Amino acid sequence: MSGIEAADASGINGAGLIGDANPLRPRNTILKRYCLIAGFASVVLVLTAHVFVFQTDWARTGGLGQMLKTAAWFLPNLGYFPSILLALFETFLIALFGTLIGMVIAIPVAVLAARNVTPAGLASYWAGRVTIVLSRSVHELIFALIFVSALGLGPLPGMLALAVRSVGFLAKTTAEAIENIDIGPVEAIEATGARRIAVLLFAVMPQVFPIFVGNVIFQFDINIRRAAILGMVGGGGIGLIFAEQIMSLAYDRAGTVVLGVVAMVLLGEYISIRIRSWLL
Amino acid sequence: MAVGEHGITVDDARRDYRRFVNLGRLIKFIALLLFCIFAVWTAWYMNMPLERLSGMFGRIGTMVFNRMMPPDLDYAMTGNVFYSILETIEMSFLGTVYGVLLAVPVAWFGAWNVTPSRTICYPLGRAALVLSRAIPPIIWAMILVVILGFGPMAGTITLVLLTLSFAGKLMSEQVEAIDMGPVEAIRATGAGEIKTFVYAVLPQVKAAWIGIIIYNWDSSFRASTILGFVGAGGLGLYLRSTTQLLDYERAMGIILVVIALVIASEILSHFARRRIR
Numbered sequence: 001m002s003g004i005e006a007a008d009a010s011g012i013n014g015a016g017l018i019g020d021a022n023p024l025r026p027r028n029t030i031l032k033r034y035c036l037i038a039g040f041a042s043v044v045l046v047l048t049a050h051v052f053v054f055q056t057d058w059a060r061t062g063g064l065g066q067m068l069k070t071a072a073w074f075l076p077n078l079g080y081f082p083s084i085l086l087a088l089f090e091t092f093l094i095a096l097f098g099t100l101i102g103m104v105i106a107i108p109v110a111v112l113a114a115r116n117v118t119p120a121g122l123a124s125y126w127a128g129r130v131t132i133v134l135s136r137s138v139h140e141l142i143f144a145l146i147f148v149s150a151l152g153l154g155p156l157p158g159m160l161a162l163a164v165r166s167v168g169f170l171a172k173t174t175a176e177a178i179e180n181i182d183i184g185p186v187e188a189i190e191a192t193g194a195r196r197i198a199v200l201l202f203a204v205m206p207q208v209f210p211i212f213v214g215n216v217i218f219q220f221d222i223n224i225r226r227a228a229i230l231g232m233v234g235g236g237g238i239g240l241i242f243a244e245q246i247m248s249l250a251y252d253r254a255g256t257v258v259l260g261v262v263a264m265v266l267l268g269e270y271i272s273i274r275i276r277s278w279l280l
Numbered sequence: 281m282a283v284g285e286h287g288i289t290v291d292d293a294r295r296d297y298r299r300f301v302n303l304g305r306l307i308k309f310i311a312l313l314l315f316c317i318f319a320v321w322t323a324w325y326m327n328m329p330l331e332r333l334s335g336m337f338g339r340i341g342t343m344v345f346n347r348m349m350p351p352d353l354d355y356a357m358t359g360n361v362f363y364s365i366l367e368t369i370e371m372s373f374l375g376t377v378y379g380v381l382l383a384v385p386v387a388w389f390g391a392w393n394v395t396p397s398r399t400i401c402y403p404l405g406r407a408a409l410v411l412s413r414a415i416p417p418i419i420w421a422m423i424l425v426v427i428l429g430f431g432p433m434a435g436t437i438t439l440v441l442l443t444l445s446f447a448g449k450l451m452s453e454q455v456e457a458i459d460m461g462p463v464e465a466i467r468a469t470g471a472g473e474i475k476t477f478v479y480a481v482l483p484q485v486k487a488a489w490i491g492i493i494i495y496n497w498d499s500s501f502r503a504s505t506i507l508g509f510v511g512a513g514g515l516g517l518y519l520r521s522t523t524q525l526l527d528y529e530r531a532m533g534i535i536l537v538v539i540a541l542v543i544a545s546e547i548l549s550h551f552a553r554r555r556i557r
Contacts, residue, residue, distance in 0.1 A: 044374070044377055047370050047373065047374055048374060050370070051370065051371070051374060051432045051433055051436055052433055052436075055367075055431050055432050055433065055513075056428070056429065056431055056432075056433045057429055057431065060429045061428050061429045061433075067427055067428065070426060070427045071427050073426075074423060074426075090326060093322050093325075093326065097319070097322060133539075133543060133546075134539070136502075136542075137502065137538065137539045137542035137543065137546075138535065138538070138539065139502070139503075139505060139506040139538075141418075141506055141509060142506075142519070142535060145523055146340060146343065146344070147336075147340075149339075149343060150336050150339040150340045150343065151329065151332050151333070151336055151339075152329060152332065154326070154327065154328065154329070155326045155328060156326075156328040156329060156330070156332075156333075225416040226416065228416050228419065229416050229418040229419065232418070232509075236326070242419065242422070243422075246422055246426070251426065254422075254423075258415060258419060258423070261414070261415060261416070261419065262411070262414040262415060265413075265414040265415075266410070266414055
């Protein structure tokens with residue numbers, strides 16, 4: 001609610017100006033609104049002071065000049081670039097297969113979590129919902145930590161962490177799409193005496209397929225970014241190299257890795273745009 | 281034998297149809313086969329220990345139900361950890377507020393249809409959106425920790441960039457989808473770029489933008505729980521120290537607190553979105 005007032009408060013809202021002159025609006029509503037704006041602004045001010053003044057060691061951070069000097073350490077060292085290409089490729093593969101495994105797991109979860117097709121009433125509905133919430137609220141690094149301790153270091157736990165993390169978004173959007181389908185085809189297929197699985201395959205799936213594919217591509221796009229950090233906890237990919245370069249204070253090499261990640265993300269975005277226009 | 285209009289028999293037509301169906305199936309089959317080969321090659325290339333998968337569920341079960349149980353919730357309520365939970369919420373709030381303040385002009389500049397100048401402002405806005413999106417938040421956080429030092433300031437600025445990348449992109453897409461009629465009408469009165477934006481663009485996108493901002497606060501809160509992992513403030517720091525000490529009961533306590541907070545924020549944003557509708 002304070003977020004809504006925030007948008008109004010920051011003067012980006014033209015309607016507020018009209019509101020002052022509007023005789024139809026009671027005066028105390030305007031007053032209430034200004035009080036809310038003032039309250040919100042003071043909360044922001046106090047928190048800002050807390051974080052940026054009291055919680056920051058300005059003696060260590062230095063002024064703007066010092067910051068720019070530190071930032072310049074990150075200027076990429078292009079000679080290092082060829083040696084990270086293989087790690088980038090590995091990261092890309094982790095993202096790709098993580099998304100695909102997640103896609104396979106997400107389909108049954110979506111069926112469970114869609115109110116109109118869930119097989120066993122409330123029990124299976126809530127099972128699906130809880131899976132979605134767990135997958136969405138735990139960060140991929142935590143999943144990677146769990147899988148690394150179960151499978152050892154390497155890209156396999158990273159892939160599974162991405163897969164489990166992707167299930168939430170994919171199943172949630174797909175379940176919503178299933179809940180919004182046109183019921184006509186379902187009734188038509190049911191009238192032929194088809195079994196439940198046939199109804200799902202021939203009445204539900206064709207309707208949600210384009211939405212599902214679009215979301216899988218979107219998720220792949222996100223997973224490329226996620227895969228780039230999994231190496232920090234032993235999940236394979238470029239993240240390990242980045243963490244190593246930061247820890248050994250080789251900031252120019254870290255900058256090169258960042259450049260590589262940017263290139264990979266942009267390439268992934270280009271590929272997903274092409275696949276989207278080809279498939280949909 | 282039935283003969284069609286152009287002297288094509290039904291059998292001919294069926295054969296033609298079959299040929300294309302079979303061709304389609306063949307292409308699909310070959311694609312699937314190539315993909316399977318690619319998957320197997322990937323597993324081989326990355327030395328994946330697939331044989332370990334069989335015991336995976338047992339080991340995860342042991343870890344989650346023996347070593348992480350019972351979760352040490354008391355630890356999550358001790359002074360420093362509880363303070364870091366508040367700090368996480370504070371960071372996500374400030375990050376969203378300042379991120380939105382930054383995202384509004386960027387979304388305006390980066391929208392092709394109403395951008396103040398297509399040669400200067402549009403590329404600037406686009407570059408800001410693409411660059412902030414291309415670098416993952418944790419990497420931003422690590423860079424900013426080096427530049428700004430440990431603490432919530434680096435985390436807050438990371439979240440500002442996350443908001444800019446995420447909300448900024450969605451907001452500028454909304455602007456590109458507006459009806460241009462009001463824009464032309466306001467321009468025809470001789471209004472400048474800023475007045476055009478305030479009176480023609482904003483009223484059209486306001487509702488969608490507020491929805492995006494609420495959703496963004498939700499996702500920046502999720503991201504903020506992990507930033508402490510690299511020293512950028514918040515409760516990620518305690519998550520890292522407990523997992524590195526293999527103190528999984530305490531780690532699970534923190535993870536449960538994170539899950540509870542994320543669910544709470546989701547419920548809060550659900551009601552906020554319902555209220556504006």
